[in-house]
Amino acid sequence: MDELKKRILTDGRVLNSHVLKVDSFLNHQIDMGLMDRMGRAFFDHFKECGATKVLTVETSGIAVVCSLARYFHVPAVFARKTPSLTTVDDQYAAEIFSFTKQRAFTIMVNRRFLTPDDRVLLVDDFLAKGQALLGLINIVHQSGADPVGAGIVIEKAFQDGGSLVRDAGIEVYSLARIASFENGKVLFS
Amino acid sequence: MDELKKRILTDGRVLNSHVLKVDSFLNHQIDMGLMDRMGRAFFDHFKECGATKVLTVETSGIAVVCSLARYFHVPAVFARKTPSLTTVDDQYAAEIFSFTKQRAFTIMVNRRFLTPDDRVLLVDDFLAKGQALLGLINIVHQSGADPVGAGIVIEKAFQDGGSLVRDAGIEVYSLARIASFENGKVLFS
Numbered sequence: 001m002d003e004l005k006k007r008i009l010t011d012g013r014v015l016n017s018h019v020l021k022v023d024s025f026l027n028h029q030i031d032m033g034l035m036d037r038m039g040r041a042f043f044d045h046f047k048e049c050g051a052t053k054v055l056t057v058e059t060s061g062i063a064v065v066c067s068l069a070r071y072f073h074v075p076a077v078f079a080r081k082t083p084s085l086t087t088v089d090d091q092y093a094a095e096i097f098s099f100t101k102q103r104a105f106t107i108m109v110n111r112r113f114l115t116p117d118d119r120v121l122l123v124d125d126f127l128a129k130g131q132a133l134l135g136l137i138n139i140v141h142q143s144g145a146d147p148v149g150a151g152i153v154i155e156k157a158f159q160d161g162g163s164l165v166r167d168a169g170i171e172v173y174s175l176a177r178i179a180s181f182e183n184g185k186v187l188f189s
Numbered sequence: 190m191d192e193l194k195k196r197i198l199t200d201g202r203v204l205n206s207h208v209l210k211v212d213s214f215l216n217h218q219i220d221m222g223l224m225d226r227m228g229r230a231f232f233d234h235f236k237e238c239g240a241t242k243v244l245t246v247e248t249s250g251i252a253v254v255c256s257l258a259r260y261f262h263v264p265a266v267f268a269r270k271t272p273s274l275t276t277v278d279d280q281y282a283a284e285i286f287s288f289t290k291q292r293a294f295t296i297m298v299n300r301r302f303l304t305p306d307d308r309v310l311l312v313d314d315f316l317a318k319g320q321a322l323l324g325l326i327n328i329v330h331q332s333g334a335d336p337v338g339a340g341i342v343i344e345k346a347f348q349d350g351g352s353l354v355r356d357a358g359i360e361v362y363s364l365a366r367i368a369s370f371e372n373g374k375v376l377f378s
Contacts, residue, residue: 029302030265032258062251063265069221076219076252113218 001041001175004153005188007034014181018128018156026153027060027125038175039067042123042151045173049148051121053077053114055140057107057132060125064153068123077114079107079136092142094135099128107135109143116144127152127174130161137170154178157189190230190364193342194377196223197365203373207317207345215342216249216314227364228256231312231340234362238337240310242266242303244329246296246321249314253342257312266303268296268325281331283324288317296324298332305333316341316363319350326359343367346378 013021025031051072056065057079069076082105091108098105114120120140124132133150140147147170155162155174165172177189202210214220240261245254246268258265271294280297287294303309309329313321322339329336336359344351344363354361366378 023299024301028266028269028299030255030258030267032255032265033262035255036259059247059251059267059269062248063255066219066221066224066252066255069219070225073222076221077217078219078248080217080248110212110217112213 001038003034003037004176007031008154008176008186012186014184014186017181018159020154020156020178020181020186022154027063030063032063035063035067036070038064038153039071041175042068042173043071046121046149046151047072049121050119051148052118053145054121054123055079055109055114055136056123057081057136061123064125064151065123068121068151072121075113077109079109079139081105081107092139094138094142096131096135098131107132107139109139111143114140114143114145118143118145119148120145121148122150122170123152124150125153127155127161127165127172128159130159130164133161133165134168137165137168149173151175190227192223192226193364196220197343197375201375203370203375206370207348209343209345209367209370209375211343216252219252221252224252224256225259227253227342228260230364231257231362232260235310235338235340236261238310239308240337241307242334243310243312244268244298244303244325245312246270246325250312253314253340254312257310257340261310264302266298268298268328270294270296281328283327283331285320285324287320296321296328298328300332303329303332303334307332307334308337309334310337311339311359312341313339314342316344316350316354316361317348319348319353322350322354323357326354326357338362340364 065076093108149171152174155177157177179189254265282297338360341363346366368378
């Protein structure tokens with residue numbers, strides 16, 4: 001998506017060889033015009049997938065999933081993230097490891113919000129090592145629902161998350177795929 | 190807002206004399222149609238306030254602030270919440286106590302996203318004891334910006350947060366004000 005790539009180049013800040021900050025328009029301050037156009041781009045790509053739910057994990061995915069839900073006219077669901085595994089009978093849960101925060105989290109979705117009849121489109125702001133997305137896929141499988149694809153705002157194509165998710169048979173559609181950060185500059189795939 | 194009140198009566202679950210769960214349409218699964226109509230209701234009320242930013246705190250406020258930002262055509266900002274006070278020079282920070290979680294949090298907003306020229310409309314999903322909202326107001330004051338009002342989805346009018354915020358000179362507009370929970374039923378003000 002050209003508008004997103006341009007925005008990354010103008011407003012993104014490359015902190016080191018792995019970290020891109022996009023907090024001025026994506027995940028701390030949010031440009032809702034851009035967010036809506038991204039929702040539209042995801043819808044244009046996935047509109048035949050028959051999604052009955054769109055699912056993300058808190059926090060940064062919430063604005064994205066809301067924009068997508070508006071186009072699909074289906075409920076948005078976000079998984080809750082807790083610092084430690086708490087067994088709660090009425091929740092689907094999966095453990096994930098955050099490399100950014102260097103700790104494990106449990107992500108949870110209430111059983112009432114995913115059923116075997118659901119077709120679930122996954123979304124997130126970033127895809128790097130794939131832990132969050134694989135955790136969401138795990139939860140969708142537990143519920144008996146079908147994961148019908150994954151929409152990602154920014155994929156770090158130099159990390160293995162995209163391959164792991166695609167190898168699991170899930171289509172991944174990323175609006176911007178980053179090949180590398182070189183000398184503080186973003187190079188797209 | 191009649192649609193919201195009806196939805197609370199049909200889909201809300203009163204767990205005890207203080208807790209109302211609205212996770213099927215507001216803060217875990219989200220009904221985006223309702224969310225947009227709530228954004229519109231806030232806009233209709235506050236449209237003359239001259240807001241240049243809309244501000245909330247993660248997590249449950251994010252969907253609300255996004256809907257509002259769409260009507261005002263201004264950036265949405267959400268404060269980040271961390272478990273402990275970490276002094277970071279480039280952030281405005283305030284400490285708040287969560288009665289739901291029985292622990293203190295630090296909420297933070299990057300200094301780049303609030304300036305003395307900003308007029309900031311605050312939003313959140315719930316107002317009970319007012320800790321989150323008072324923390325946000327503290328942060329807005331630190332930045333030199335003006336807090337121009339607070340839009341709340343559900344105010345528990347039997348707790349003192351609404352009075353504390355109004356006594357601080359901030360207009361609070363709540364789409365549903367709950368007087369009490371009696372025998373598992375919601376009574377509106």
